[in-house]
Amino acid sequence: MLLRDVRDDDLRIFFEQERDPIANLLAAYPARDLEAFMLHWRKKASGDTPCFIKTIMFDGCLAGSIECWANDGKWLLGYWIGREFWGKGIATAALREFLTYVKMRPLHAHVPSHNKASLRVLEKCGFTVSGQGSIFSEVHGHDVEEIHFTYHSEKSEFPAPKFFQEI
Ligand SMILES: CC(C)(COP(=O)(O)OP(=O)(O)OC[C@H]1O[C@@H](n2cnc3c(N)ncnc32)[C@H](O)[C@@H]1OP(=O)(O)O)[C@@H](O)C(=O)NCCC(=O)NCCS
Numbered sequence: 001m002l003l004r005d006v007r008d009d010d011l012r013i014f015f016e017q018e019r020d021p022i023a024n025l026l027a028a029y030p031a032r033d034l035e036a037f038m039l040h041w042r043k044k045a046s047g048d049t050p051c052f053i054k055t056i057m058f059d060g061c062l063a064g065s066i067e068c069w070a071n072d073g074k075w076l077l078g079y080w081i082g083r084e085f086w087g088k089g090i091a092t093a094a095l096r097e098f099l100t101y102v103k104m105r106p107l108h109a110h111v112p113s114h115n116k117a118s119l120r121v122l123e124k125c126g127f128t129v130s131g132q133g134s135i136f137s138e139v140h141g142h143d144v145e146e147i148h149f150t151y152h153s154e155k156s157e158f159p160a161p162k163f164f165q166e167i
Pocket of ligand 1: 010024027081086087088089094110115116117118120
């Protein structure tokens with residue numbers, strides 16, 4: 001597993017990975033059409049929302065992506081692995097490495113309580129539960145419970161960069 005900077009031709013694969021209905025249910029995150037997907041990426045590239053994102057490579061293949069972005073004064077974490085790569089420890093390895101790149105603390109993650117794999121990934125990487133809530137899920141058509149996680153570390157004295165983006 002290795003993390004590298006995102007290239008333009010990664011976007012088509014991210015788009016396909018995000019359109020997996022099983023993954024959409026797990027993440028409670030809806031698939032977007034190509035136009036909405038590209039608009040989202042152009043916004044990231046514009047720098048309007050500070051973000052830091054890496055492509056996850058496994059055995060020479062693009063396995064997924066991992067990112068954090070600023071939202072309402074908090075740094076939020078997200079990751080997405082293509083289904084054919086699930087269960088190989090890739091998200092765990094990617095997150096461990098990502099935490100050595102990004103210095104922003106604390107990092108926050110909101111995970112649907114039914115997404116046991118993601119809960120486990122965060123737990124293995126040292127995130128702790130900081131709360132819970134519920135949010136309407138377009139994919140499920142009803143509210144889903146989510147668990148809020150936070151990651152603090154010895155690096156917490158590092159200030160968030162003014163603008164920190166690599167895509
Ligand atoms: C969630 C996701 C990132 C996990 O990726 P992954 O590479 O398969 O995760 P890993 O292999 O590193 O670790 C998964 C862990 O969850 C465990 N796990 C998987 N399914 C589980 C289940 N149903 N119940 C309990 N544990 C489960 C695995 O056993 C493993 O733990 P272990 O190492 O202690 O055995 C991946 O399924 C994904 O991208 N899903 C779609 C997008 C998504 O949900 N993103 C996160 C949004 S919060």
